Amino acid sequence: MFSKTRVTEPGPRSTATPEAEPYRPAPETPRDAAPALGGGMRRSAGPSVLSADLTVTGNITTEGDVQIEGLVEGDIRAHQLTVGESATIRGEIVAEDIVVNGRVIGRVRGLKVRLSATARVEGDIIHKTIAIESGAHFEGSVQRQEDPLATGGAPRLAPPKPRNDAAADGA
Template sequence: MFSKTRVTETRPSNSPAPAGASAAPDQPLPERPTPEAAATPAAAPKPRSAPSILSADLHVTGNLKTQGDVQIEGIVEGDIRAHQLTIGESATIKGEIVADDVVVHGRVVGRLRGLKVRLTASARVEGDIIHKTIAIESGAHFEGSVQRQDDPLSNGITKKLAPPSSE
C-alpha cells in the first residue's frame, strides 16, 4: 500500500534515480500547480445572471430590449425583445415579442416570434406565432396563425409564394 524510501541511503552513481527524485540535490523540484489554479479553468464560461423580473404591480408603456432573460408578471404595452422571456400567469403583453426562447403562462395580444415557443395550459394568445419549434399544452387558448420558419427572429417580412402563372 505505502512504500517508504530511505533518504539517507546512498546509491551507486550508475543506478537510476527513483521516479520523482531530482538528478542533483541542488536543483529545485518542478513546481506543482496550486489547488486554486487547478480549480479555475483558463476559459471559464460566464455565469448566467438571474432574469430581470417585472412584478405584477408594474405597468410599462414602451418597448423593452435586452440581451438577457426577462420574467414579466405585470402589464407591458409595447414591443419586447429578449434572449429568454417568461410571461407569468398574471401578465398581459400588448405588442410584438421577439425572443430566442418564449414561455407563455399569461396573456399576449400581438405577434410572437421565437426560436422556441411554449404555450402552457394557462396561456391566452391572440396573434400570430412565428417559430422554429413550438409546444402548446392542452388547455391553452390561441387565436391566430402559426407559421414555422428556420429563422423566425429575422426582421424580414414573411415570404409568400408567387401566384401560379396562367400559361
C-alpha cells in the same frame, strides 16, 4: 452555551493578524471567460423580473432573460422570455426561448415557443419549434420558419390601395 474563541482567549497574540497582512486584490476574472452579451456565452445571472404591480409603456430590449408578471404595452426583445400567469403583453415578442403562461396580444416570434395551459394568445406565432399544452387559448396563425428571429419576420400584407371611382365607373 457560550464558548471562548481563540480571539477572546487571554495569552500572547500571534504577530500575523489580518491587519498586518499586505493588501492583495481579489483575482480578476479573465475577460475571455465571460465575453460580452451577444458574444455567444452569457452570464449566469437570473432573469430580470417585472412584478405584477408594474406597468411598462414602451419597448423592452435586452440580451438577457426576462420574466414579466405585470402589464407591458410595447414590444419585447430578449434572449429568454417568460410571460407569467398574471401578465398581459400588448405588442410583439421576439426571443430565442418563449414561455407563455399569461396573455399576449400581438405577434410572437421565437426559436422555441411554448404555450402553457393558462396561456391566452391573440396573434400570429412564428417559430422554429412550438409546443401548445391542452387548455391554452390561441387565436391567430402559426408559421414555422428556420430563422424566426430574422428582422423581417413574416411578410406583412400591404394595405389595400384606394379605389379610383372614375376607373370603377368605366369613364
